[in-house]
Amino acid sequence: MGETMALLVPEAPGHTAPRFHTEIGGAESNVAVHLARAGRRVAWRSALGDDVFGHHVRERLTDTGVRCLVREDTERSTGLYMKEPSSGGTRVRYWRRGSAASALHPGDAAEVWRWRPRLVHTTGITAALSDTARGLVGELFERTPPGTLRCFDVNYRPALHGPANAGLLLDLARGADVVFCGLDEARALWGVRTLPDLVAHLTGRAPSPGLLVVKQGAEGATAVRDGHSWFEPAPPVEVVEPVGAGDAFAAGFLHRLLDDAPLPDCLSEGARLAGVVLGLPGDIPPRPEESAAAR
Structure with missing residues (x-):
């Protein structure tokens, strides 16, 4: 249960107006996606605006195997945030005040x-x-x-x-x-x-x-x-971006906890999944078929 927003990520800077590609991001839905990929039956409850960003969030989560129990809000918009990568780290700006999920x-x-x-x-x-x-x-x-x-x-x-x-x-x-x-x-x-x-x-x-x-x-x-x-x-890992690693850790831990695994096993799976996400530029690892296509 929680808000998922549309995420704008700037493409490589050039001499023209900035261009962005659209992702999604939300702490609770990150956990849901990881658990769904681990084979769990997962549902996500929230509210989205009746807008292009809300439709994008719903489609992306559904494609990962998460059941979306969404209440569509025709009066409020879907929350939005943007990443600004730089040599000193990534700055994040939010536009979420009065969003559909705030209701x-x-x-x-x-x-x-x-x-x-x-x-x-x-x-x-x-x-x-x-x-x-x-x-x-x-x-x-x-x-x-x-x-x-x-x-x-x-x-x-x-x-x-x-x-x-x-x-x-x-x-x-x-x-x-x-x-x-x-x-x-x-x-x-x-x-x-x-x-x-x-x-x-x-x-x-x-x-x-x-x-x-x-x-x-x-x-x-x-x-x-x-x-x-x-x-x-x-685990030792070269950090690309820390955003989303905590959600991955929680998902890995909970996945094994739901199996009644010993707590050391829960911690180990949490640490492993967090390490994977730390080495990636986004919150969620690409699916195996997406990684193969990129190669």
Whole structure:
């Protein structure tokens, strides 16, 4: 559950007006695509505008095997963002205020429950889109049917969240069953600087997540459950672009978790898939047939 936007990526600069090709991007739909490619039955619930970008998002996700449970909004447009690559890194600009997905509301949860999912995944991005979207995330976590795991990736974005949302993200993380959080995010949000401090901050009171997965950047990641922890080092990789690697890690981890695999195996698959995405210019690896055609 969450917003997916159209993404404009500039082609090689020239002496004429800039040209762009269109991709898509969204934290939750990135996870959905990776899980669908792993053979899972995956659905994505959101809202899109009745416009060319909304149609593009729906077509791209459907082509990857994700079932799109989309509410089409005839009054609001699909969100849009643009990447600006440079020698100093990639800058991202957003046009999402008042988007169709910002009008997500608690009533959208009914479509999710209709499919009786084993796991519902959303992020702190969705919770910050609007008051109604925040209410939707609360509905997903507070009225979860028995047997459905609630998964939450903090996914802190300074420009979107700001200091006012630190408490909101903490409450949502404590109310989930599975939580992904970067140690750098915890430092920025809650002033927590070490792994033991973060574990105590999120699990030291009720409610608290049953499984906490802490992303530690280039070092690796640690899973914590029932007072025990497991660490997986990050694989060596030449980084092309870091955007989307966290979503890939979450998808790889969840794929093995749904198999009831041991947590070291979940961490290993998460790290492997994140490493693949770190070595690519986009959020999602091309399909095998696309890679063969490019060669």
